[in-house]
Amino acid sequence: MSEPIHLKSAHSLRDAIRAKEISAREAAEAYLDHIDAVDGDVRAYTDVWREPALARADAIDSQLAKGEDAGPLAGVPIGLKDLICTTEGTTACCSELLKGFRSPYDATVAEKLYAAGTVVLGKLNMDEFAMGSSTENSSVVTTRNPWNLDCVPGGSSGGSAAAVSAHECAISLGSDTGGSIRQPAACCGCVGMKPTYGRVSRYGLVAFASSLDQIGPFSRDVEDCALTLNTICGHDRRDSTSANLEVPDFTTSLTGDVKGVRVGLPKEYFTDALGVEIRAKIDSAVKVLESCGAEVVEVSLPHTEYAVATYYIICTAEASANLARFDGVRYGNRAPDTQSPEEMYKKTKSAGFGAEVQRRILLGTYVLSSGYYDAYYLKAQKVRTLIKQDFDAAFEKCDVIVTPTTPTPAFRIGEKSDDPLSMYLSDIYTISANLGGNPAISLPCGLTESGLPAGLQIIGRPFEEGAVLQSAYAFEQNSGIDLGVPTAIAESVS
Amino acid sequence: MTYEPVIGMEVHVELSTQSKVFCGCSNDFHAPANSNVCPVCLGMPGVLPVLNGRAVEYSVLVGLALNCTISRWSKMDRKNYFYPDLAKNYQISQYDLPLCHDGFIDIEVDGKTKRIGITRAHLEEDTARNSHTVAGRESGVDFNRCGVPLLEIVTEPDIRSADEAYAYLSSLKQILQYLDVSDCNMEEGSIRAEANISIRPTGTEPFGTKTEVKNVASFSGTQKAIEYEIKRQTKILDDGGTVDQVTMGWDADRGVTVTQRSKESAHDYRYFPEPDLTPIVVDEAWETRLRKSMPELPQVRRARFMEEHGLSEYDASILIADKAAADYFEQTVSAGAPGKLAANWIMGDLQALMTEKQGTINALPITPGHLAEMIGLIEDGSISGKIAKDLLPEMYDSEKAPGDLVKEKGLAQISDTSVLEQMGADLIEANPGPAEDFRNGSERAIGFFVGQMMKATKGQANPKLANEIMRKLLQQ
Amino acid sequence: MSTITEKDVEYIANLAQLTLDDSLKARLVGELGNILDYIDKLNELDTDGVEPMMHVQPLTNVFRDDEIAPSLPRERVMEAAPKHDGEYILVPQILEGD
């Protein structure tokens, strides 16, 4: 019997659909059936678009039947994080306040994915407004880690990571403000990439922290990651911070070769905070790269220890303004029976926002408030400059930087819920790339003793996604690591 | 005790771009409510602003006209506060680095020139409009105006009287009209003025407590409100009281200022740089290009009108006050009319006619060419000034050239000597009394005969010729 | 060392238009205090002469042309609004000076 459709990578599925060995409808049905089988356990989706997906798949099939080019990802079933605006279905950011919200427009990335021929299966769970590292802050449901249903999938794009790992879509999109793609990718054992700030349009991405947010793909291998980047990257006149640069064909970087590539290991990332098991995985990953011809050098990112503090000032400050618009006036859910605008705001927000969102709004309001701006916000923006300068200096000595993605594997559901600060510190290795605007990928580098995935992070110079993908692909192809189907769902797959 | 008023003005000007400042919606906010709105100006989830380049250029033009320094590097900031007319609950504005700063404007009050410092002019977005007319306990919000580009112009506290404030607003409006960057329609709110007013004992330095007067619908209303506020504060201080720092509104019907908001609740706007927009860099080349594209400004034009067209300072001031009128004047002159005559006709009969017909100079059916032609007909004696006065409304209604109308209606002056001589002889025969008076030395009798002749010809007789002929006939 | 008081939390909650019940307020004083203590780490760093970052990519003068693009149909605007009369979006009465 041939390999089940939903176990195929996006690129092999796409090839099979182009060759008319599989129809787009069959692919969509296979995935939708698999969602029915496993999502009761994984809970990755907040909204499954069965009928629209099948209609879309049929449209792709008829395009192919007419001999038309249906796009580079024709018929590939995908999922979107619930903060990417789509006219289809709802875009609620997993918040009570936006529950049921129907966007009147499509995000630029959604338009691009439609044009590429993908079939969107639905919206994926997340921490409310992307604030969290565990997907426990969703107002809808808590997503489970497909490798251990008692563990979190990471966050905030936990649904996007879990769905790809559990084969509930071939690829998905998430957003990464401080690690929200890479950390769940590491936790769930899939590939997740945050492109350079400015590489992917943010138009239609519900903003958490505007200067840090970036949309990126989840996939089961590096080639699919490159293919998706080819589709979603590029200049957009609707996003003033979008880079007006040529987008290379990223698949040309997938040579399997890293001869002469200088791999930098930042000494500040390899401290006692890093779990022994993860450290061992990273060490052997570095050896794989070395064996493929890479040159390993030690580099220093001296301001690393200030990254988390810097990040939480900047992201909460921006979030406090970005989330002010959710007031129940023009859209969203307004608290009933209020007598004044102020009462309307207060009741709507207090009822509509979860605890973490309120906490971050308050922190952001505080750091911007009269008398504190210089001490917090301005200071943080200065330290951000230092952190970027660290990267610039390190990248004089190396071409890519290799680090662990997370200090520990996925933690248990509920374990950190009462300790926001320790939750914040789980992003310790991913935050700097957001502050510097650098592209960074996480890909699986093995399973721990407890059977949970570990992630390898590769960071590149701004707009050098190609270099990141080159090293990632060389590692993937030469490490012999294939996590296979996650244990917790293996039964439903066979 | 005598007091000196200290006044600073804050003026918000809506820029007349085609589209809004951060989105492509039409700038026309008089359209049906909530019809010129889109996800961006409604602050929908996921949207991003993109700055309208023309709004930046308009702002810089105003800055240059107000003798400001143009910031080489400036940025947009978020000003955070909650209000139902503010879609994002922050206004994109400029905080510490305005596009234009440190300028001045020279105004004329009582024949004296006074310089008013301009602290800054910055670009921001306008808010929506709240209609308070919805029945019951609700307000309706129309977001058409939300996102219209707004230039906020702030003066130094250099203004010392309500008249100066009025002169400042008038000069500013003239400049904006000359630059053609705003409709400047105060009734429709495209230009909105606020005044900060305090008084201090004459000769002293420290500022008194200021009150802010806003929501005034006209410049003259602002002038009256300032006058009232100065009197009100003077009375408080004379009575030994203290002025409260409050925001006042102007009640035009009662002619009084009324407290709108007591004790400014300390605002904490939490400004920070707008991360969704890039910095604005106006380099020397761009500034020079804009400076070169600037039209002639009112004060320069006034001087030129006096010099080139021989107008008095008074006439020139009146003409340049309305750019359209000044343009019309210049077009009339270039069509061949002498400056002084053109100015008289425009400010006199033409203005009266427009008032009567409720027309505007922009949509005048009488072209400058026609007006010049008409003045030419008077000059060459084809028609009398009296006829011209009657001709003007005909020109207005018919939009025809005056020469054609004169022909059509047979209005040309009778300059045919034989016709007038025959008529004169008949008049003398019919009026022996006055003819006798003339022979007895009464000069007034000549006037009688000329008048009769004009009457008989319905004003078409050439008056000069009529006079000569009558004198000749009577002396025979 | 930053110490955040209950009064501070009330003040910022008011700025952010949030209402906090007493137990939440007390919890937030503790949590925000911890986070701020952690953030105070930044004071170890001498940042004199360091330019604050505004944009991670050095873009300037990104403008759009002054061209009109289609707006939303009004029905679509009203459909999204929690309360409206078909023409206006309705909110509780705004009082002058609010």
Ligand SMILES: [Mg+2]
């Ligand atoms: Mg303002």
Ligand SMILES: [Zn+2]
């Ligand atoms: Zn708009």
